[in-house]
Amino acid sequence: MSVEMSSKRKLDATPMSSAQKRAKTSEEPLENHQTAQRQCKPLFSRTPGQQCEPITVEDVCELLHYATLGKSYGTKKPSWCRLRGRRRVARVNVAVLEGLTQLHFYNYYSQFRNLRRKYSTRCTLVPSSGHLLSALLNSEVPDARFPPNPIQTASPTVEVLCHPIVQRFGLKKRGMSHILLTESEMIKCNFPVKGLRSCEGFVSSGADGPVTDSSPLFGLDCEMCLTHAGNELTRVALVDSRGRCVLDKLVKPYNPIINYFTRFSGITHSMLEGVDTRLEDVQKMIQDLLPEDAVLVGHSLENDLRALKMIHPHVIDTSLLYCRQFGQKFKLKRLAEVILQREIQCEGRRGHDPCEDAQAALDLAQYFISNGPKKVVKTHLEELWGVCPVPQSPVNGTLNGSLNSSILSSLKFGHILQRSGQSALFVGRSDVTEGISSSRQLRRHHYCNTDTEVLGVCRNVSGCYSLSVLQFCSLSQTPESGTQFHLQQMEDRLKQMCVLFVGPLPANYTHKKIHMLLCRYGNLRSIRLLKKTHTLYAVVEFEQPEGAQLTLQSLNNQQIHHTTIKVQRPVSESTLDLQVSLAELQDDVLNDGEVYVGGLSLQHHDKLLQAFSPFGPIHDITTPAKNSGKQWRPARIKFVNPESVSAVLGSQVQMENRTLSVCRALTPPHMQTWTHTCPSATERDGETFSLGTQVGKEKAVPAEHTCPQDVLMESLITQMDRNIKKVFKSLQENTLSIVLLPGTISGGVKYSGLCFIEIKKR
Numbered sequence: 001m002s003v004e005m006s007s008k009r010k011l012d013a014t015p016m017s018s019a020q021k022r023a024k025t026s027e028e029p030l031e032n033h034q035t036a037q038r039q040c041k042p043l044f045s046r047t048p049g050q051q052c053e054p055i056t057v058e059d060v061c062e063l064l065h066y067a068t069l070g071k072s073y074g075t076k077k078p079s080w081c082r083l084r085g086r087r088r089v090a091r092v093n094v095a096v097l098e099g100l101t102q103l104h105f106y107n108y109y110s111q112f113r114n115l116r117r118k119y120s121t122r123c124t125l126v127p128s129s130g131h132l133l134s135a136l137l138n139s140e141v142p143d144a145r146f147p148p149n150p151i152q153t154a155s156p157t158v159e160v161l162c163h164p165i166v167q168r169f170g171l172k173k174r175g176m177s178h179i180l181l182t183e184s185e186m187i188k189c190n191f192p193v194k195g196l197r198s199c200e201g202f203v204s205s206g207a208d209g210p211v212t213d214s215s216p217l218f219g220l221d222c223e224m225c226l227t228h229a230g231n232e233l234t235r236v237a238l239v240d241s242r243g244r245c246v247l248d249k250l251v252k253p254y255n256p257i258i259n260y261f262t263r264f265s266g267i268t269h270s271m272l273e274g275v276d277t278r279l280e281d282v283q284k285m286i287q288d289l290l291p292e293d294a295v296l297v298g299h300s301l302e303n304d305l306r307a308l309k310m311i312h313p314h315v316i317d318t319s320l321l322y323c324r325q326f327g328q329k330f331k332l333k334r335l336a337e338v339i340l341q342r343e344i345q346c347e348g349r350r351g352h353d354p355c356e357d358a359q360a361a362l363d364l365a366q367y368f369i370s371n372g373p374k375k376v377v378k379t380h381l382e383e384l385w386g387v388c389p390v391p392q393s394p395v396n397g398t399l400n401g402s403l404n405s406s407i408l409s410s411l412k413f414g415h416i417l418q419r420s421g422q423s424a425l426f427v428g429r430s431d432v433t434e435g436i437s438s439s440r441q442l443r444r445h446h447y448c449n450t451d452t453e454v455l456g457v458c459r460n461v462s463g464c465y466s467l468s469v470l471q472f473c474s475l476s477q478t479p480e481s482g483t484q485f486h487l488q489q490m491e492d493r494l495k496q497m498c499v500l501f502v503g504p505l506p507a508n509y510t511h512k513k514i515h516m517l518l519c520r521y522g523n524l525r526s527i528r529l530l531k532k533t534h535t536l537y538a539v540v541e542f543e544q545p546e547g548a549q550l551t552l553q554s555l556n557n558q559q560i561h562h563t564t565i566k567v568q569r570p571v572s573e574s575t576l577d578l579q580v581s582l583a584e585l586q587d588d589v590l591n592d593g594e595v596y597v598g599g600l601s602l603q604h605h606d607k608l609l610q611a612f613s614p615f616g617p618i619h620d621i622t623t624p625a626k627n628s629g630k631q632w633r634p635a636r637i638k639f640v641n642p643e644s645v646s647a648v649l650g651s652q653v654q655m656e657n658r659t660l661s662v663c664r665a666l667t668p669p670h671m672q673t674w675t676h677t678c679p680s681a682t683e684r685d686g687e688t689f690s691l692g693t694q695v696g697k698e699k700a701v702p703a704e705h706t707c708p709q710d711v712l713m714e715s716l717i718t719q720m721d722r723n724i725k726k727v728f729k730s731l732q733e734n735t736l737s738i739v740l741l742p743g744t745i746s747g748g749v750k751y752s753g754l755c756f757i758e759i760k761k762r
Helices: 018-027 030-039 057-069 102-107 113-118 132-137 164-169 183-188 279-289 301-308 332-339 354-385 405-410 413-419 451-464 484-498 511-518 545-555 578-586 602-615 643-649 703-730
Strands: 008-010 043-045 082-084 092-097 121-125 217-227 230-240 245-250 257-259 295-298 315-317 424-428 444-447 467-472 499-505 524-530 536-542 558-560 563-568 594-600 618-622 633-639 662-664 681-684 687-689 736-741 744-746 749-751 753-759
Touching: 043 753, 057 082, 057 092, 057 132, 057 413, 057 736, 092 132, 092 703, 102 484, 102 736, 102 753, 113 703, 132 413, 132 467, 164 354, 217 301, 217 354, 230 279, 230 301, 230 354, 245 279, 245 354, 279 301, 295 301, 295 354, 301 315, 332 354, 424 451, 451 467, 451 703, 467 703, 484 499, 484 536, 484 545, 484 578, 499 511, 499 545, 511 524, 511 536, 511 545, 536 545, 545 563, 545 578, 545 594, 545 662, 594 602, 594 643, 602 618, 602 633, 602 643, 643 662, 703 736
Parallel strands: 092 467, 092 736, 217 295, 295 315, 424 444, 424 467, 524 681
Antiparallel strands: 008 618, 043 082, 121 753, 217 230, 217 257, 230 245, 499 536, 499 563, 524 536, 558 563, 594 633, 594 662, 618 633, 681 687, 736 753, 744 749
């Protein structure tokens, strides 16, 4: 029977006859069949032939597009995998573990306990030359189509419709009361609110009456200094809607001042000499000045109210009013310069003028109220947000199903996600999203400095978004975590699983004879003869650890030309617990129910099926692609029932009067070799001879460089693995979860990443 290049076959059950199908259909009503189909869970899978193929960032984007948008928006089914029941996918969650490669995962395999057990699909990821997050968020969806636009309007552009201000306040101009922060928004933005534990001891402003569109506005700004108790008030200014400064007072803190922040506050030691006004004094002044329906306006007003230790229920915050993508905030100086055409906080001035800042915030709020969100965005879209409006469609000037091809080609994933009525969340460091043109389309961004903060935000709010992207950065911030030296060091450790010392050998043995002796156990990467020893020895390296394992089992203590051959692994710090690592790899979810069979010729596929079928039903038989010069190739047999593996290992499997060498599978399907960056070679008498291409000698790794790095990495990776476990636990049922180890390109060498995929069950 002929075997294709991939040599992968799946042994399916015998198909039902047409009569059987008709009988089954007649017994099961169509309604019940449709109900069962609706209740079926979504399923992600890759065929056996696809599992060995690496994927790219573009492939991941293709999956994200299809999972979130479906085919109704012009997206195509991904060709590298199958997602059945896409409509039943509740949400999509992507976690990016910055600074990690495939080498990290298999070097610190024990620490990734949750990641390797919870995710049943694992793919080699080709590292991207650009930033992974940028590629994901800025990806294009080819030939995108849109449903009718739910927002009916005269002639808005795509950028205006997707702008965060329009998303929050709509297009129509409304009164002042519609832009006030709600109590829940105030709590989320850390405003002092009555009843919160952090607000014990705060006083009320007394202005808690009903508010209308004609209620008076007051601009507020405070300056603080640093004392032993933290930031404390040193100056307060209040401006009314007519532009009059009704309050401007210096305040003497009770605690000794550590830093006056003169550069920003303008406050000096001499200015506070003789000042006897205290915090409670200005609190009383503000209470007397504000009417019961007063609305306070400020820029990052929560800091001013906390410095005043005052609670006020009606507020407008211009840093939140003029929204920026990902939740970032404009500086007051920038808003005043662009919108008010006014220069504040001048360079030559010593510190800020709180009256001037309060007036600027007040004028910005009044400008927004009088012009409305749509006009504000359209007028300042390019100047303030740096976005060029997309040309309008020529048909009726609307976007309702009439986008021409030039507009469609310019739209990114973020645009289409918003146009489809879905929401997206990014949680991580904001600086990584700079330069991503479509990043403004994500509705929310939570800036987080630590992985703990990322985890907290994810567990609290990610369930509200169709797509959530999490960035874990702790490993990328550690020294040497991404250097070529550290990557080479990890690669050398993995190589030790595939290395054996063989000998003593007969004196006339050459590298060719050794190759013929050992290739039946697995594909060889290198052979090095040691002739400076008392007798001839060889250091051999297999492409996969199964070859080394079978050689140990089969060749050790065997007689060759009256010489007893010893086979042993090298002894070093990295190999002391090698048996533990190999045992863990045997239990890998990807190796479940699979055995490795020593080198065979390709025509033995049907004979293998005949030899192993008595131990249980076989799912598939896999042999690597044919390579020139290799007459023997190992095979992999995957059983339907994992229990069949124990039966095989406890027996002697015979084929054509030959006892087959069999061991448990150790190498996951996505890995072709454990040393991806080193081509195959042999070495004899100090010279290196190629089995493929020449390879350089290994670099020695000083012991003093390994221990501190290993201890730190093990600790960080263990914590990151726990974070992934908590993220996965917090996901809603039927959520498509993707974890990405980006990989890297260092010193011109590509170090592969990994992609883990699973759909959350109950």
